[in-house]
Amino acid sequence: MIDPLADSTATAFALLAIELHDAPSVEETVDAVVQFALQALNCTYAGVALHTRGARSEIAAVTDPVVAEVYELQLNNQSGPLVTALRERTSVLIRDTNHDDRWPEWAAKVSALGVRSVLDVPLATGGGGSRTVGVLGLYSPDPDAFAPDDEAVAHILARHASVALASARHEQNMAQAVDARKLVGQAMGILMERFDIDSDRAFAVLKRYSQDTNTKLRDVAQQLVDTRKLP
Structure with a gap:
C-alpha cells in the first residue's frame, strides 16, 4: 500500500527538481529552495548562505530579516553553526538556543531574536560532499522543533539544491x-x-x-x- 504522505512528498520534490532546473539564475534558484523549505519543513524562517572562494560567505537568500541577522552574527565573527557546517561539511542541529553551550554568546543573541531551534545543512557536491557550495539554514521560534523526519527531508532538499546551485553557478560563470x-x-x-x-x-x-x-x-x-x- 502506498503511503499518501510519502507519495505527496515525492511528488513535491519532483516538482521542485523541475523548478530548480528551470531557474534562470543563482538568485532564483536559492529563492526557490528557501520557499520550498517553508512549505515542506517545520520551520518559520529559512535562508541560504553561499561559499565564495577567497572571501567571506555570501547571504544569498532569506525569508525574513531575522535570518540575515543570525547569519551576520556568525559571518562577522567566523563562529557558529553555519560556519561549522560550511567548514566541516556536516549538519548542525541546535534543539534550543537557550540551552546550547557550543556558541554561548551567539546563542544568547539568537535567542533574543526569538529563534530557539536551528538546523544548518551543508550544500555540497562531489563524492562524499567534497566541495561545499553553501549552507541551508532552517529556524523556528519553538524549542526542539525539528524531528528526525524534518532532518531527513532537509538533507534531501539540500542534495537537490546543491546540484541545482552548482549547475546555475557553472552556467553563470x-x-x-x-x-x-x-x-x-x-x-x-x-x-x-x-x-x-x-x-x-x-x-x-x-x-x-x-x-x-x-x-x-x-x-x-x-x-x-x-x-x-x-x-
Whole structure:
C-alpha cells in the first residue's frame, strides 16, 4: 500500500527538481529552495548562505530579516553553526538556543531574536560532499522543533539544491566568460584600428596595462570600450 504522505512528498520534490532546473539564475534558484523549505519543513524562517572562494560567505537568500541577522552574527565573527557546517561539511542541529553551550554568546543573541531551534545543512557536491557550495539554514521560534523526519527531508532538499546551485553557478560563470571574451575582442579591435597593429600586439597591450595597473583584463577592456582611452 502506498503511503499518501510519502507519495505527496515525492511528488513535491519532483516538482521542485523541475523548478530548480528551470531557474534562470543563482538568485532564483536559492529563492526557490528557501520557499520550498517553508512549505515542506517545520520551520518559520529559512535562508541560504553561499561559499565564495577567497572571501567571506555570501547571504544569498532569506525569508525574513531575522535570518540575515543570525547569519551576520556568525559571518562577522567566523563562529557558529553555519560556519561549522560550511567548514566541516556536516549538519548542525541546535534543539534550543537557550540551552546550547557550543556558541554561548551567539546563542544568547539568537535567542533574543526569538529563534530557539536551528538546523544548518551543508550544500555540497562531489563524492562524499567534497566541495561545499553553501549552507541551508532552517529556524523556528519553538524549542526542539525539528524531528528526525524534518532532518531527513532537509538533507534531501539540500542534495537537490546543491546540484541545482552548482549547475546555475557553472552556467553563470560560463556566460560571464563568454561576455569577457567578447569585451576583450572589442577592445582589441579598437586598438588594432587606432594604432594599425595586429591582434597579437593588441592583446599584448591590453595585458600589459592590466598587469601594470593591477586591473583585471576584463575591466581594462571595459574601460577602453566605454571611453575609447586606455587607463
